[in-house]
Amino acid sequence: MNRTEEVVDRILAGEVRTAARLMRELDDGRPEPREVLKEIYRHSGRAHIIGITGSPGVGKSTLTDRLIQFLRQKGKTVGVVAVDPTSPFSGGAILGDRIRMQRHALDEGVFIRSLATRGHFGGLTASARAVITVLDAMGKDYVLVETVGVGQDEVEIAATAYTTLVVTVPGMGDDIQAIKAGILEVADILVINKADRDGASRTYQELIQMLELQAHRKASAWMAPVLMTQAKDNEGIEELMAAVQNHQEFLARDGGKGLLLARGSRVRQEFLELLKEGIFRHLVKQLEGDGRLDRILTAILAQQTDPYSASEALVLETLGPLTPGA
C-alpha cells in the first residue's frame, strides 16, 4: 500500500490527525494531497452541507456554535469550515467568543478548520471546497460552512451548500438593502438573529415582503422561511434546525430530485473553478517559459497595445475561434 492509499484509508476512517495534516499540505500547495483528494472524492456526497452567511456582527459564529452543540446532542458528527476573517473560529474576534468555541476542540465528533487567509491551493474557494470534501469523506453527518457575507467568493461558497442560511439582525435598515442586493436569492432559510432587539418584527415584515417580490423569479418551489433566533441565549435553535430538516426533506422529495439538482450545481461549480485555475496556471507557465509574457507586458508598458486587446488576441491564438472554420 503506497502513501496515498494509506492516507485515503485513514481519511475515510475519519482519522483527525491525518485529515488535519492533509489540509495543511493542501494549503502549502504540495501535489501529493491532490492525489488523495481525487481518491476520496467518490466517497464524498453523504454529508448535509449547511452554509451560514451574513454581514459581520450578526452573530454567525455564535449561531454556528449553537448548531454544533445541538447536532452533537442529537449524536451527529459535525465538520466546520470557517471562511470568515471576523469569525472566532478563524481567530478574528474577541477573546471571550474564542474561548467559548474551543470547548468543541476537545470533542472528537467535531472537526473545525478555519481558512482566514488564502493558501496556495488556488484561492479561498478552492481551499474551502477541498476541506468540505475531506470532512464529507471523513463521514461527518453535517458540514457547516460559515462565511462572511462580504466579497463575492465568500457568498458563493455558502451558496453552494445544500441548505444556505442567511443571517441578519433587526434594525439595520441598510443591511436589508445589502441582503436585497444579491444575497437574498441564495437563502434557503433567513435568520433574524438577536431577535430581542428593537425592530425585529419590522425586519421580519420587510424580509417577507422581499421574499414575496422575488418568489415569481424563482425556479424552485421552496419558499424560504424567516426564523427568529437569539443564538447567545440558545433560543430558536431547535426551530431553526427543524427548518433545516424541512429543507432536507424538500430536497429528498421525488426520488431526491432537489438534492440531485443541488449536487449537479455543486459539481458544475467545483469543476469549472478547478478548470479556470488550472487552465490559467498552465497557460501562464507556458507564456513564462517561452518569453511571450515578457514580450506582451513590455508592449503594453510601451503603449503599443493595451491589456484588453492583448488578452483577447492571446485567447484567440490559444483556443481558436468559437465556431471552428468560421
Next chain:
Amino acid sequence: MNRTEEVVDRILAGEVRTAARLMRELDDGRPEPREVLKEIYRHSGRAHIIGITGSPGVGKSTLTDRLIQFLRQKGKTVGVVAVDPTSPFSGGAILGDRIRMQRHALDEGVFIRSLATRGHFGGLTASARAVITVLDAMGKDYVLVETVGVGQDEVEIAATAYTTLVVTVPGMGDDIQAIKAGILEVADILVINKADRDGASRTYQELIQMLELQAHRKASAWMAPVLMTQAKDNEGIEELMAAVQNHQEFLARDGGKGLLLARGSRVRQEFLELLKEGIFRHLVKQLEGDGRLDRILTAILAQQTDPYSASEALVLETLGPLTPGA
C-alpha cells in the same frame, strides 16, 4: 467619427455624463465599452492611485471623504472607486454618513463610482480596474480606491494602487493579528484612525514592531510610516497627505524607477486577470458548444471520475504538456 471615437474623445475631455454611461454599460456586460477601454488605456497612467483598505468600522469612508476635501482644497481633481459594501459611497452605511458624502456629488472636480455588487464585466476586480482606467484617462489627478479589507479580491484591488493606506483603529488586539495575517505587506502607509481612543500608543508600538520584523523580507527600500488620524475631526489629514507625497517622491526617485516597477506590477496583474477570465470564458463556450461539458459533469456525478482529475485531463488536452515534445 464613429461612436467609439466620439465616446473616447468625451472621456478624455473629462465629460462626466459620458463616463458615467460608459461605466454602466461596462457593468451590463456590453461589448462596445470594451472597445472604448482599449482606446483610452494608452491615455491612462497619469493619475496617482491611492488604495485605502482596512476592516469594517475603522473609518475608511470618513478618511476618504477627508482626503477628497483636502485634495479639492489644493485644486486637485479626484476620482473615487468604492469597492466596499460597508461604505456609504456604496450605500451600505448609516444615513448621516451618506449625506455627508453627497456634498461632493455637486462638485464637478470629484467623480465617485461605487461597486457594491458585481457586474457582468468579469468580477469585481476587473470592474474596479476598468473604472480606475476611465477616471485616470479622464484626467483626474488622484484616484482613491476604497476597499474593505475582507476578502482577497478587495485587498488585492487596494494593493495595486501606487500608494496603499492600511487603516486600523486602537485597541482591537485581534485586528492587529488580522493585519499581520497578510495585509501589512501591502501597506505603504499605516494609519491608526480614531486615534483619540484608548490604546492608540500601544497599537502604534505594536505596528512599529511588526514593521521592523518584516523589514528584512521587503524588496523595497521604502519604510512604511505609521500615522495617527481622527478623520471625523479632520485631524492628521495634512500629515497623512504629506506622507502620501513622500511616497510619491520616493517612487519618482532615480528616474521614476519605483513608479515604473509599480506600473509594471499593475500592468502584469491587469493583463493576467483579463487573460484568466478571457481564456476561461472562451473555453467554457467551446465546451458547452460541443457537449463536452455535459459529458464531463455526468461522468463526475456518476463517480466515474472526479473534478480534480477531469480538469487536469482537459487542461492537458487543450494546451498540451508544459515542455513541448517531452
